[in-house]
Amino acid sequence: MSKKNLIIIGTAVVVLIISYSLFGSNSDEDSPITTEVIKGKFINEVIISGEAQSTSSKKINGPINARRFNIYQLKIQDLVAEGTVVKKGGYIGKLDASEVNGKINDAMLSLESAQSKYTQEQLDTTLTLKQERNAIKDLLFNIEDDRLELKSSIYEAPTIIKKLEINIEKNERDLKEKKEDYSIKKRKAVAKMVQVGTEVSKIKKQIDELTALQKEFTIYSEDAGMVTYVKDWNGVKKKVGSTISPWEPAIASLPDLTKMESKTYSNEVDIRKIKKGLPVKIGFDAFPEIELTGEVTDVANVGENKRGSDIKLFQVLIKLNETNDNIRPGMTTSNRILTEEVEDVLMVPLEAIFTKDSISYTYVKSGYSIQKKEVKLGLSNNEAVIIEKGLKENETVYLSKPEGLEEKSITLLDN
Template sequence: MVRISELEGNLKNTELTYEQAKLQVEKMKFEADVQRKETEINLEKSRIAFDQAKRKIQSQKVAENSEEQKQLLKIKQTENDLNRAKQEKEQYTMKATMDGLVVYETNWSTGRKISVGDSPWPGMSLVSLPDLSKMQSVCQINEVDISKVKSEQMARVKLDAFPDREFIGKVKSVGTIGQQSDRSSNVKTFEVVIDIDGTDPVLKPGMTTSNEVVMATLADTVFIPLEAVFERDGKTVVYKMTGSSPRPLEVATGTKNSNYIVVTSGLEAGDKVALRDPAQKDQQKGTQAKGDRGTRL
């Protein structure tokens, strides 16, 4: 027979088991709540992280878009700079309006032709394309002779580079303002422009020329070098060579140029005259009087 005490013991055990079971249930309920809370917290964390990620992506997109706009603006500015440089290059490039020979102008401040490194000023002429179909020679005439030079007078032009070539031309213009030939001299000269007839490939701008203006044409004339005419006792004389010794001969003279003088009486073509005063010990040289049916002075 089962004892009460034993039953009571079993009851106690059963009660303890029941209490343990209740505690376990309560524990499970608590743990479920904790897990649920942890899950909710984790979910909230995930949501916050997700929102942050979205905002970061959005911010990055904005930043990238801003950087893209900055780069596009920089590209546009670079294109503008390039176009401006191209336009400036076009402005700095001089293009001839026709075929021809380029002639560098003279820089008046240096007295030489325009060259690399010169600093031009507004309106300054750098180069020119002369019309080679119409050439001119510019020369300076002494103030003593300028009154004899007139427009349309015939002129002879020789090139220093081609001394055997002679070109015919006419005086186009005569300067009206004299210029000092150089700083050490008070002699004034006037600019005379000569139009050269025709064309020739040897004629080039800038060439040095020797010009002779025909001021008058004298027929049946005897002329001698200026060096052969002397003043003696107030008379104009030449020393005519007779045999090997010269003797003074009074002559009458007429028109002259820078080299020769016309003898109107006292000499005949072919007469030989001295170029120096015989009183000088070194006088030996003589020259022959020349005659010409069309002498030009």
């Protein structure tokens, strides 16, 4: 091809482009948009976002016996980052032990006081019983001395002998009473020592229990897994600075990543379409390339108000049929719940349907003319509607009202 011919062809193309830009685009802008009636599978889906969570997880608890020592609020002092993979026995976090440390110090002071009291009681008892034993020995010595004197006084006057006998009898009676007193005082001293000793043992046991409790303030994992934070009663995740209580002792959890579900909430309109057993396709915002299948396992019968909103929402749980190593609890999910599916039906976009006096109709291209035809509608979704009667496959319909046809009569369906 010669250079001259190439120039001619190029010039012609440029002219056509300029002509189209000047005249053709205005014509397209003024022309109503049309589409064809198609036949195929109608799908109705409810699309709602949710949050991935494990259906089975093991709670990692702080000390559960703290309330025995009147400790009810435990502040989280340290906590590993959420998503940390730990081995069995791995470090999880630490609680503020200042309160239990204070109780240990108080118990140590009480123990010192109790031990001092025990020692004092022991000395007092030893001294008292020693005095009693010495008094008994003295009486025994006096009785023996009187008996010897009586034996050597056989030639003394009867009054003297009688006096010695009375003295011996009196000392023997005193000895008997002294022995009884000693027995009573000894039992009393033993009881007192047991009481004081029990107090010492009690405080020692308390210190041992508090020391064991103190060790529980450093928390380790009982199993291997990935750490996830638990939520408080108000839905806020517990973290450093949060508190736990003996009634809600969980500081974190180890979810079973092989058993996952998506927790989501539906509005009052869509909840009517959602039933148990419906199939779901689940996507993940963090990994757009991943799509898993699932199934609706639970639909709440009672709505609830989410924080900061007066709108009633209904909880829906969706079980994941498959697992993926990239999926983690807390990830945002996009759930497409298939509520209806119909094969081989005629469909048009919602924009092609117009209404007048409760009659649904559409603008249909018929050769060089346009008809307004009544249609019978079936199920619809956010994009299309099923045509049960009034149109045929591949017919051309308008997505906006053509100008000048507002007063044109509607061709009604045959009853």
